Amino acid sequence: MAQKFELLEKAAIRSERKIEIPDILPAIPTRTNMLIYPSSVMPLYVGREKSLSALEESIGKYDQLVFLVSQRDITKEEPELGDLFEVGTIGRIVQLMKMPDGNYKILVEGLARAKISGVVEEENALIVKLESLKSRARKSKMLEALVRKVKELTQKYVSMSRRFPEEALMALEDTSNADKFADFVSSIVPFALEEKQKLLEEVEPVERLKTLMELLSREIEILSLEEELDKRVKEKIEQGQKEYYLREKMRAIQEELEGEEDEEIKELKERAASPDLSDEVREKAEQEISRLEKMSPYSAEATVVRTYLDWLLNLPWSLETEDEIKIKDVRRTLDSNHYGLQDVKERILEFLAARKYSEKLRAPILCLVGPPGVGKTSLGRSVAEAMGRKFGRISLGGMRDEAEIRGHRRTYVGALPGRIMQMIRKLGSKNPVIVLDEVDKMGISFQGDPASALLEVLDPEQNSNFTDHFLEVSFDLSRVLFITTANVLYSIPDALRDRMEVIEIPGYTESEKYHIAKDHILPKLLDEYNMKDGSFKITGSAIKGTIRDYTREAGVRQLDRNLGKIIRKAILKMAEGEGSINVGVNDLGEFLGIPLFKDSDFRKKPEVGVVTGLAWTPVGGEIMYIEVLPVPGKGKLIITGQLGDVMKESAQIATSLAKKLCDGEKYADIFEKRDFHIHVPEGAVPKDGPSAGITLTTAFISAVSGRKVRNDIAMTGEITLRGKVLPIGGLKEKLMAAYRSQMKTVIIPLANKRDLEKVPEEIKSRLEFVFVEDILEVLQVALLDKGD
CATH class of the missing domain: 1.20.58.1480 (Methane Monooxygenase Hydroxylase; Chain G, domain 1)
Incomplete structure (x- = not known):
């Protein structure tokens, strides 16, 4: 190519003579905002392979004539014909020069307008047919x-x-x-x-x-x-x-x-001399006041120093509320504000009882983990009320900037302390109760990792000397009772999780929801809507019907919304002239519409190839139906329902295990002449997890053997290639899902038997548990005989 262009440079200089413009010319797409027009001269740089080929064609075959047309998108590196405008300019190359980078600079004189009417060649160089455009104006x-x-x-x-x-x-x-x-x-x-x-x-x-x-x-x-x-x-x-x-x-x-002396400076010096300040804080304040004295009061730097001193001298360095620790009163307050949650209450009472005997005791860092709506955040407020401390809440969801925790350095414009120190100043106490909500939803960005910055705040060994980047002096956070909340544990970094004492809060049973609605939610709503005069009543059976048919959730937020909806509709009826309203279970359709969770006909009777599984989700346990259907084919596996990689691997294990268990001439044709379609309904919802092995295997063997699966039984457990049942996690949430779905029997791995201690008695009394170690034990319980 280099040798060719050496010839081109020599051939570029031609004698002046009358130019005849042909119908076909090589085209060079241009990537500049400066277009060449007829009768104008403009330099261009040519470097792309096709453009160089077109330049070679122009000088070698077309008497130095070329068609210049602009790209519609000048950023596109390899434009096609459709990426070019149709109208361009026919030009004559009057000068050619090779640049040090290997590209060519050409000087082009515009001759006439033309329009692309066809393509002669596109592969090596773009050669086009042209239609000349001439003016007819006089x-x-x-x-x-x-x-x-x-x-x-x-x-x-x-x-x-x-x-x-x-x-x-x-x-x-x-x-x-x-x-x-x-x-x-x-x-x-x-x-x-x-x-x-x-x-x-x-x-x-x-x-x-x-x-x-x-x-x-x-x-x-x-x-x-x-x-x-x-x-x-x-x-x-x-x-x-x-x-x-x-x-x-x-x-x-x-x-x-x-x-x-300036009155402002005098006031700052008096506040800096306060005995409530530590030596470190006093020395830093005096240093900044000395700097302020030497500055112009109207300079930007003086404003920054004033802001800093305002924060430094207004923090509660020694102010704290006195704990009112009367264990019986605290227990009564916690019980009146929250139904259940015994593990959390017991841990808080242990800390308060120990605090009565030791002032040096450090506050624990509690992490309440559970589905939305189970009362994690409101529990922190109740703890503050029970202890007589001030309460603050900071939401960490979506936080991506490390400075939100540690503060901005004063070199930045508009710098401020982090949200921890802002909240402590707002509360005016060095020992408040602060709830850090959604600790599992912090992110990482180019601005830093806030979860790592939180380590210093929540580490009992470090937080007694927490240093905010803005303040530049240490503050004692060991007196603060931090309570963090999360929906899941796996998204919390291990180092941060190690600093916290994790207390899991499962979803509520129907009985617990009934007591919460009756003793907490309804009184609050009646007070909000000013309906405490007895004009509105709702029966206990109506509350239970609302829980059972409209709010199958782990928490009670939807229950709160539905009860509020019933009260609003009752107020509307009363405003239209009706007297007092008494809502019974038969009136729920009128107030809440069609029941959302009436028992469906999907599993009204035992079926072949359909098994009820149990799954864990961040918002509680859920039941999951797994279907397997043999269809004519060649032994392939078809998987639908948005299953994740882990469940797909479980399906492959179940297929191999089913082939082993159904070995023999009787089933040989089924595996060779059938495809097996595995589907999990609600295909729009992604599903994954390592606990569907025995469910998939049971569905597979049922589909192959033709034996029906009991419709009143649910199961959970992972499987090995040799049929051993492995333990799973989230048992408590899964059993609550089975309980809400009115299952009678649940098959669980024998290794999970010890986890039943954490399951509420109400659930254990309503369910029959079958503990298994091998898939054959599962099949014996779950499959019916062919005659049944």
């Missing part, structure tokens, strides 16, 4: 008037922009041909690419000049606005310099005449 008074107007606007634009040499104005005066004049103006004014292309596509000079009038008028208006803005900025700068000079002069006069 001289007229309108054309002469347009030329004068555009000339006037162009001269005004050139003089305002100050970007063009005097030669440009002289060239405007020398141009007499309207067509060439319009092209000259189009080429020198930096319009947008689309506007320049529009001017190129306008064949008739009259229309081109009209378009130029509009565009030039717009550009002149923009330049006028820019000049006005520049003038305003200049005036503002001059005014600022003047004000600064006057302020400095006034300050010098005041110092000369009065010689008295």
Whole structure:
């Protein structure tokens, strides 16, 4: 290629002679906002492979003629024909020069407009058929008037922009041909690419000049606005310099005449001398006050120092509330505000009882983990109320900036302390109860890792000397009782989880929900809606019906919303003239609509190839139906229902295990002449997890053998290739799902038997448990005989 272009450089200089423009020419796509117009000369850089080939074709075969057409998207590296405008300019290469980087710089003279009418070649170089575009305009008074107007606007634009040499104005005066004049103006004014292309596509000079009038008028208006803005900025700068000079002069006069200390400085010194401050804080405050004295009171730096001193001297360095620790009263407060949650209450009572005997005891870092709506956040408020401490809440969900925890350094504009110190100043106490909500939903970005920054806050070995980047002095956080909340544990970094004492809060049973609704939610709602006069009543059976048919959730938020909806509809009826309202279980359809969770017909009776599994989700346990259906085929496995990688692997294990257990001539044809379609309903919801092994295997063997699976039984457990049942996690949540779905029997791994201690007695009394170690034990319990 290099040798070819050495010949091209020599061939580029030709003698002047009349040019005949052919119908076919090589095309070079251009990637610049400056288009070439007829009668104009412009340099171009050529470096792309196809463009170099087109340049070679132009000089070797087409008498140095080339068709230049702009790309619609100038960022595209390898444009196709559809990426180019149709109209371009036929040009003649008058000069060719090789650049040090291997590309070529060409000087092209525009000759005529042309339009692409077809393609001759696209593979090596783009060779196109062209249709010449010629103007049919004749001289007229309108054309002469347009030329004068555009000339006037162009001269005004050139003089305002100050970007063009005097030669440009002289060239405007020398141009007499309207067509060439319009092209000259189009080429020198930096319009947008689309506007320049529009001017190129306008064949008739009259229309081109009209378009130029509009565009030039717009550009002149923009330049006028820019000049006005520049003038305003200049005036503002001059005014600022003047004000600064006057302020400095006034300050010098005041110092000369009065010689008295500023009242603000005097007040800051008095506050810095407070005995409540530690030596470290006092020394830092005095240092900053000394700096402030030497600054202009109106300087930006003085404002920063004042803000810093305001934060430093207003923090509660020694102020704290006195704990009112009466264990019986605390227990009564916790029980009155929250039903159940015995593990959490017991841990808090243990800490408070131990605190009565030791003032040195560090506050624990509790992490309450459970589904949404089980009362994790409100529990923190109850703890603060029971202890007589102040309460604050900080949401960490979506936090991605480390400075939200540690604060910004004072070198940044608008720097502030982190949210921990902001909350402590707001509460005015160094030993409040602070709930850090959604600790599992913090993110990582280029601004740092807030979860790592939280380590210093929540580590009992470090938080007694927590240093905020803004304050630059240590603050004792060991007196603060931090309670963090999370929906799941796996998204919390291990190092952070190690600093916290994890207490899991499962979902509520129907009985617990009933007591919560009756003793907590309803009284709160009746008070909010001012309905405590007895005009509204709801029966216990209606509350249970709402729980059973409308709110199958782990928490009680939806139950709260539904009870609020019932009260609002009752108020509407009373406003329309009805007397007191008494809502019974048979009235729920009128108040809440069609039941959402009535028992479906999906598993009303035992079926072949359909098994009820149990799954854990971040919002509690759920039941999951798994279906297996043999269809004509060649032994392939079809999986639908948005199963994740772990469940897909479980399905493959179940397939191999089913082949082993159903070995024999009786089932040989089924595996060889059937495909097996595995589906988990609700295909729009992604599903994954390592506990569906025995469920998939049971469904597989049922589909192969034709034996039905009991519809009142649910199961959970992972499987090995040899049929051993492995333990699983989240048993408590899964059993609650089985309980809510009115299952009678649950098959679980024998290794999970010890986990039943954490399951509420209400659930254990309603379910029968079958502990298994091998898949054959599962099949014996779950599958019915063929005659059943």
